[in-house]
Amino acid sequence: MSRELFREGGELNATRVGPDQYEMKIAIPRDADGRMGRECHATDCSPAYFKVTPGTGIVEGQVVAYCPYCRHQDEPNNFFSSDQLRYAKDLAIREASEAVTGMFKDALGLDSSGRRKFGGGFVSVEMSFKEGQKPHVHRPFEEEVRRDVICPNCGLDQSVYGLATWCADCGKDIFLTHVEAEVAVIRAMLSDVERRREQLGGRIAARDIENCLEDVVSIFEAVLRILARRHLLSGAMSTEEVDKFFKKAGNAFQNLKRAEEIFQQELGIGLLGCLSEAESMRLSSAFDKRHPITHNLGIIDRKYLERVRSAEDEGKEVLVSVDEVEAAIAASLKVFGWVHSTLFRDAPNP
Numbered sequence: 001m002s003r004e005l006f007r008e009g010g011e012l013n014a015t016r017v018g019p020d021q022y023e024m025k026i027a028i029p030r031d032a033d034g035r036m037g038r039e040c041h042a043t044d045c046s047p048a049y050f051k052v053t054p055g056t057g058i059v060e061g062q063v064v065a066y067c068p069y070c071r072h073q074d075e076p077n078n079f080f081s082s083d084q085l086r087y088a089k090d091l092a093i094r095e096a097s098e099a100v101t102g103m104f105k106d107a108l109g110l111d112s113s114g115r116r117k118f119g120g121g122f123v124s125v126e127m128s129f130k131e132g133q134k135p136h137v138h139r140p141f142e143e144e145v146r147r148d149v150i151c152p153n154c155g156l157d158q159s160v161y162g163l164a165t166w167c168a169d170c171g172k173d174i175f176l177t178h179v180e181a182e183v184a185v186i187r188a189m190l191s192d193v194e195r196r197r198e199q200l201g202g203r204i205a206a207r208d209i210e211n212c213l214e215d216v217v218s219i220f221e222a223v224l225r226i227l228a229r230r231h232l233l234s235g236a237m238s239t240e241e242v243d244k245f246f247k248k249a250g251n252a253f254q255n256l257k258r259a260e261e262i263f264q265q266e267l268g269i270g271l272l273g274c275l276s277e278a279e280s281m282r283l284s285s286a287f288d289k290r291h292p293i294t295h296n297l298g299i300i301d302r303k304y305l306e307r308v309r310s311a312e313d314e315g316k317e318v319l320v321s322v323d324e325v326e327a328a329i330a331a332s333l334k335v336f337g338w339v340h341s342t343l344f345r346d347a348p349n350p
């Protein structure tokens, strides 16, 4: 009796498609939130790992999917992660091991209880075969990726590392949606300041506001870097030249004046052109407060005084209000939208 390596149907729904070829359907387990890990296999893509929620986004007739980081496109099934591939192979090996055991029993002529008796007179020998345990298959390991957004164009619920640009299903530019999700976290923290002031006191509340301001400056810097990098790479600059450009720029994008100069000189765009003079001054005053907060525990130093020439006295604490941080967020979002639409007018936007 000849046996097949895989049972047709069976646990893995195997179908024989050639002399030594089988097709199997393997369901990839989801994480606790119903998300499924995906990985981009383009060379040089980083971080390449993301997650999608099956059943959201393009649910029928999807022939192509995209990497949120590099927009590499491929068949949806080809975005398997390395651990999902390991899982699929392990399942196939487990299934094949049953058939191999059967083949072994057949070859030795064992009966259904796995025994065979030789002889029958004075000398008889019994051979028995005990099956080993089925190999255990570990579920694929899923990374913790905690930046979730829903694409405003196709509705795909997806999670990425950092600030990604493209929707994994429809391939549209959803960078600003990612930025808004990031900013929503700061807004949520700001909205909790009063409760924390009552429960934990004024000093904690003040630190919360300061931390939020620092986060706004960090997002501002990160967003401008990503936008500038994308623009420079789409032009005549090589990756090495772009890397060199950012090395030279250092942390210039934390500083409004320097960021403005660089955007004007290198990208030909007036960074704060979309803000009124009052908005622009308010943003710049909030940004100026970040330095003593980060480097001097919030105490006003001479450097800060020289820069802002404010009436606040050296040695006093820098005061930041929730309103100030909220205004800085609103102005920053305006700047991001303006730079994005100016630089990437022709990109596939939602």
Ligand SMILES: [Zn+2]
Residues within 6 Å of the ligand: 040, 041, 042, 045, 046, 048, 067, 068, 069, 070, 071, 072
């Ligand atoms: Zn990629």
Ligand SMILES: [Zn+2]
Residues within 6 Å of the ligand: 057, 151, 152, 153, 154, 155, 156, 167, 168, 169, 170, 171, 172
């Ligand atoms: Zn989409």
